[in-house]
Amino acid sequence: MPNPYFQFKRFTVRQDRCAMKVGTDGVLLGAWCGVEEASSILDIGTGTGLVALMVAQRSSAEVLAVELDESAASQAAENVAESPWCERITVVCASVQDYAEKAKRKFDHIVSNPPYFQDSLKSPREGRSLARHTDSLSYEDLVKAVVALLRPAGRFSVVVPTSEFEDMKRCAASVGLRCSRRTDVLPTPTSASKRVLVEFTLSEVTEPVEETLVIEAYGRHQYSQQYISLTKDFYLKM
DSSP: OOOSEEEOSSOEEEOTTOSSOOOHHHHHHHHHSOOTTOSEEEEESOTTSHHHHHHHHTOSOEEEEEESOHHHHHHHHHHHHTSTTTTTEEEEESOHHHHHHHOOOOEEEEEEOOOOBSSSOOOSSHHHHHHHBTTSSOHHHHHHHHHHHEEEEEEEEEEEEGGGHHHHHHHHHHTTOEEEEEEEEESSTTSOOOEEEEEEESSOOSSOEEEEEESEEEETTEEOHHHHHHHTTTOTTO
16 A cells, blocks of 8 residues: 655655655656746646645745646645645646636746556546546647646646657647757666656757666666756655
């Protein structure tokens, strides 16, 4: 049974009412995205509130976290309320599609750890299926919402499986989003890439920055210096 909470250095994430628990994807995204200079950040599909809390720690921005699932949104709001940044983070229970239709504000940076299984077998647990499958938020709907909510000079950061990267890139290009930065995430030095951290922008991009991040460089739980440097402000034992 998953631990009902996950303790970070500066905040606690309770997760017993959330379908998707704290995972490496969210931690990587929250630590990697370039939000330091942003004054407003939107987290699409916040789940436990993890990424919203991480970007609040790394910036002085006002953060809005949108979550479709009522139970997850409620727990995310509680996690935010117990954090040092409760006055800067707002959790809204809504689909980003509905929010984008009604919103009158735009954001400097948008982040998302979206559902990503497009064709695999669904879980019998409805909440977990909604969190993991693109039925509730397709890549097409995601990038349309991003374009509607992003400032002209803003940035959109997302984490996707490597197998889905080209599809995400194609969808992004169809609405004018260009890849400006890409980091391929490898579990070990000899492994194939499993995840891609990618940043998009509406501005012209001459040549995107391309990097590689190895998680475990020396053996099980023997983390690379890259990974330690990226996550040391969050994980207790880094």
